[in-house]
Amino acid sequence: MNVRSKWLLFSVGLGVLLNPLNSSMIAVAIARLQNVYRLDFTVVSWVIFSFYIASAIAQPVMGKASDLFGRRKIFLTGLVVAFVASLLAPLSSSFGWLIVFRIVQSVGTSMMVAVGMAIVRIHITEKQATALSVMSIFLSGAAAIGPFIGGVLIHWWDWPAIFLVNIPFVAASFQLAWRTIPKDGPPTYALRNMSFRKWLDVIDASGILLFAVGLVALLVGLLSAKSSGHVSFWHVIVGLIGLIVLGAFVRHELKATSPFIPLRTFAKYPAMTWVNVEFMLVNVLFYSLFFGLPSYLQMVRHVSEFHTGILMLSLGLSSLVVSPIAGRWIDKSGPRPALLASGILMVLGSVWIATLNQSSPVISVCLALAAFGISNGLNNVGMQAALFKSSPKEIIGVASGLFNTSRYLGTILSSLLIGIVMGGHFSAGGLRVLGIILTAIALSLVLISRRRRESGQPDES
Missing domain, CATH: 1.20.1250.20 (MFS general substrate transporter like domains)
Structure with missing residues (x-):
């Protein structure tokens, strides 16, 4: 592996680690958030669930976007989105706004994870398994030490620090990625010459919407039942709606000319x-x-x-x-x-x-x-x-x-x-x-x- 490939791997790794790091650091902040916003655990736990749900939806969406618009563009945009979310989350005036910024943070970090492996796959052609092992270190390492880092940050600087700590990682990754990730080739489709309706067909907006709504409804039904400790009629209805919408999604994807999945x-x-x-x-x-x-x-x-x-x-x-x-x-x-x-x-x-x-x-x-x-x-x-x-x-x-x-x-x-x-x-x-x-x-x-x-x-x- 040459020097440029190593720097490329490092720049992608710095961005990719933000998703597992933020999914694990937040666990040690739950008790503090309960006191700050005066909420019970069932409500506060959604700061964790919302991140997982948004990541589950955003990663395949961003994978599709990268195939259309270019992986370098999506990766750099994800860094900007993660920077904005990490900066604004500590300023949240209510728990609802914190959830919003948490979802935005999840989308931004998912943009990097979705295309990071693809960038390695395409631009590092020698010893790919070795390169993947390095990426695994960034992913697994961030998840493993996330609770430890979160505990130290909260102990010394309180819960906003678990968001602000992302900023130096984002800055370093952006600077390196701008220099090391090769520019994207021409897009698969001549997007600039398309009508808006044709553009929606190309990205399969209907499929993305069905996938998002179906998955969110299904997971909300399951997770709400788990959080409340019992299964209610409302939980069953929401879960069934999710299954029905996901069924419609499968039917739509089998017929679509440019399917999202x-x-x-x-x-x-x-x-x-x-x-x-x-x-x-x-x-x-x-x-x-x-x-x-x-x-x-x-x-x-x-x-x-x-x-x-x-x-x-x-x-x-x-x-x-x-x-x-x-x-x-x-x-x-x-x-x-x-x-x-x-x-x-x-x-x-x-x-x-x-x-x-x-x-x-x-x-x-x-x-x-x-x-x-x-x-x-x-x-x-x-x-x-x-x-x-x-x-x-x-x-x-x-x-x-x-x-x-x-x-x-x-x-x-x-x-x-x-x-x-x-x-x-x-x-x-x-x-x-x-x-x-x-x-x-x-x-x-x-x-x-x-x-x-x-x-x-x-x-x-």
């Missing part, structure tokens, strides 16, 4: 579809542990917050250590061996969780964390490499956006799973049930991986 292409390349399903389930596994184990340690095992944080930091650090090793391994052997090893580790880690009880030594928890951390490092690189091999180049922007949407859907589903299994009270028995469910999911991943290999991949290595 090319479902026919997914049918043509089934391996690409299986990669996204597999990645979603991988994140259900990882974030069920990431969100569930800290509460178990504190409420059931009575481990202090400091020591719980140290234990959870080890999960992220083990993932970081493994990522560059995974990159070199996948460069030599392809993604299959690494993903097989990851699957085995996830099964073992899930079984280990299911065997824990209140008298189990803390080292047992560390072993489970290590298994999941190593598997996460292998998955972050291996699944991205599998996506690149299974996706045609002409839709790599959309494919990358959907890939990250799968990540957020898995994260949201993990939160719902913990709520269903644990309810309002964490217990050793609940953790065992969670471990059994995670074991079943891990075993299903092995079967899905086999199905993906049997479905074949386009020869685009």
Whole structure:
């Protein structure tokens, strides 16, 4: 990898890390926001959910936009949007405005994540798996140390600091990206000569609207039920509306001449579809542990917050250590061996969780964390490499956006799973049930991986 490629990778990484960093830092600010705005947890938790929902929608939308308007333009625009949101969020006069700026921040950071991997795919042609491992370090590292950074910032400078800390990252990324990311080629369509109606058809505005409304309605129904602790008639109606609209979206996309999500292409390349399903389930596994184990340690095992944080930091650090090793391994052997090893580790880690009880030594928890951390490092690189091999180049922007949407859907589903299994009270028995469910999911991943290999991949290595 030459010097220019390394600087390109660094500039993209600085922008890409903003999304996972901001999705994890906010968790430690919830109690402070409750006091500032005098709201209960159910309402304040939407500062987290809104970010995930907006990211799940924005990333495939921005992937589509990058295929039309150019990846460099979208990346730089995302930096500007993130800068504005980070500057204005601390000035929010009400919680509603904070949610608005939080959504804007999510859209801006999603613009960078959606096209960052595509930029690496197109402009770094040597040792791509190694480059992906570096990107994985930015993504996983930011998510791993986010709670720690957020805690330090809030302790010394209060909650606005978790927004203002983005500004130096944005400035550095913009300066480097402006110099290192090659200029975009001519657009796919002569947009300037189009009528407004034709332009809407090209970007598939109807498809984007149906996708956004359907996903928001479905997730609002699910998350509202989870937040309130019971399922009401209103939750069911909203969720059903979401499913109906998403059904209309699928029907629309199959007929559209320029679909926002090319479902026919997914049918043509089934391996690409299986990669996204597999990645979603991988994140259900990882974030069920990431969100569930800290509460178990504190409420059931009575481990202090400091020591719980140290234990959870080890999960992220083990993932970081493994990522560059995974990159070199996948460069030599392809993604299959690494993903097989990851699957085995996830099964073992899930079984280990299911065997824990209140008298189990803390080292047992560390072993489970290590298994999941190593598997996460292998998955972050291996699944991205599998996506690149299974996706045609002409839709790599959309494919990358959907890939990250799968990540957020898995994260949201993990939160719902913990709520269903644990309810309002964490217990050793609940953790065992969670471990059994995670074991079943891990075993299903092995079967899905086999199905993906049997479905074949386009020869685009």
